[in-house]
Amino acid sequence: MSGLKRSTSGPGERLAALRGTTPQSPHDARAIAALAANPGCARRALLDGAGIDKDAAARHLGFPAPFGQSPFAITRGNAFESLVKADGCAELLRMLREVLGLPIAEVAYHDVENVGAHLRHAHTRALIDRAAAGAPGAGTLYDHPLLSLEIAGSTAYLEPDVVAFQLGGRFHIVEIKSFAVIDGQADPSAVAAAARQAAVYVLALRALLEELGHDPLKVSHDVVLVCPENFANRPVATLVDVRRQLAVLRRQLTRMTALDRLLDDLPEDLTFDLAPGEDGLPTRPPAELADALRRTDARYAPDCLSACDLCFFCRDEARQEGASDLLGRQVRDELGGVASVEEALGLADGTRHPAEGQEEIARLLRNAERLRKECLA
Template identity: 80%
Template sequence: MSRLDDLRGPVPARAHDARAIAALAANPGCARRSLLDAAGVDKDAAARHVGFPAPFGQSQFAITRGNVFESLVKENGCAELLRLLRELMGLPIAQVGYQDVENVGAHLRASHTRALIDRAARESEDSAVFYDHPLLSLRIAGQTSYLEPDVVAFQLGGRFHVVEIKSFSVIDGQAEPEKVAAAARQAAVYVLALRALMEELGHDPERVSHDVVLVCPENFANRPVASLVDVRRQLAVLRRQLARMTRVDRLLEDLPEGLTFSLEPDADGVPTRSAGELAEALRRVPARYAPDCLAACDMCMFCRDEARGCGSTDLLGRQVRDQLGGVSGMDEALGLAEGTREPEEGQEEIARLLRLADRLRRECVA
């Protein structure tokens, strides 16, 4: 049993999805999140057990609506999707091939996806194929994560495009910018994974287009509408952040002996471990809380409470924290600003700036 299995305990590992990878890349310096994700710990369940459930998650109604919309777009071998793509991209073809990778069984999906993508990349440039439920993989901080997009990739003119189906509405040609941005970040993860696969198979990764096709319902009805979203910026951010991520093997070296985040359930499905014990184990791995965590990580309420408890400057956001350099506590920052605390070696410059800021604030207030 590996150290990561010990950390998770005797429960099935939770797979990463594209949303989780996009969020992981948003806070690459957080050791707590890196370890929990690498070990496949169910962060949502852990946060609930310690009494700090995350304030997000889709309602059952939204999940059902999303499933119904996706089935509509994909029914009859993606006939509706073909109509949309003909309009959006001027597809000159009458029909396309359709391959549902899910039909081959879970254990073969990854190898079947590889074989299909390889064949499509070698075949005639004028063929077009939809791949439903492909299984892709991506190396994250030294670990392989499997992505199970329910999106479809297709090839036309030698290019592959990722299609992202979302159930948020486009009203009068406009969708909520945050939702489009989240969909773009998620689609960028699929593009990255598909490019990695192309490279592995000896094909040009740039044949996977940075233009993803976003399909949403239009004007509160279930009629789908498609648009192209350029994810080049999201790809650049993702690549940079993933490269910077602390390697998990290095984090494992520093862990206390016997540490585990196990959520092993009893006969009623309730974790056998007390909430206090689990919280204590979580606190033994350093976190890097920032307000952005509130939109991205299941552990956010727990980490925010912890940061508040110790008066951490992390609460002020990444930009302020980085500007404060090595000053990690609010008391310390206030003491340096008010001159009641002597700067330690290396803190002279930040102390001077804090005193200046404090003087300017007092002048403004006066």
């Protein structure tokens, strides 16, 4: 997305310096939702704040992210979405009538994409403004709307699948996903991810209403999740309450905007610039980029492996440091305040003296060591 408005205040300048000549990478809803996954990670907050393409950075460092989407999944997703929207959104209208009691007369459909990419956001604003103001004939379904959200001083553009309005004067985000609901049950992690993503849209739409002087709570926290039912392609709609996801997200975005403190701690000359060449590929020596990243604190956890492009880089770093974080939160919690593998093992075999406050965990570890030795002898 071109034409991002950039703040030029202090932190903005500092973030621009971190980015250097690298073009700003836009946030999408999935990325914003993922921010909530590891709120304590300063490295991630800074990279996202500066709008660095973490995927490109990870590749360049020799630690490409283990993610990818199968072309079959993409095709299926697109086919399902077009099925839901086919024939004047016939399936979607049926479901909204069933799930939300949408009146028969409410069928007006606006395809925001008809206006061309550069005007979509402005057109979305105008349509939403009219609808919120209760103008007659303002419409019911808005297809391909373009919303925006301020993320740490830069604007992220977001495209919910559909926004539905006029359901008791409220807006509902409609999220179309192609994972199946079988006998009333769906993969919980897929539902959770969809809810987090939908929460981002709810937040963006609320922000827009507030900016236009309307009541932001006109956007319902119940989103309409549309999935294929059982093994057929037939869509089914479910209301999903995203209040909890909204709360987490809001808190996380507040933290993101509080980047100043993180920025203050950084060395003056620090930059994550990938120095892209004419072909867009990074030219900065990978070792130099790695050094720059290591000067920021990461909080690696195995969960990062499913959420963050830089996960393999940070895992490698955690390995070199011998951090017990590698083993997962459960192990870390069991170990109380003992962060390094070396230290924990030292306490267990008694070659290291517990520091103050470590007496209890040290006693437990020594006991555990004794029991393991006894049982495996």
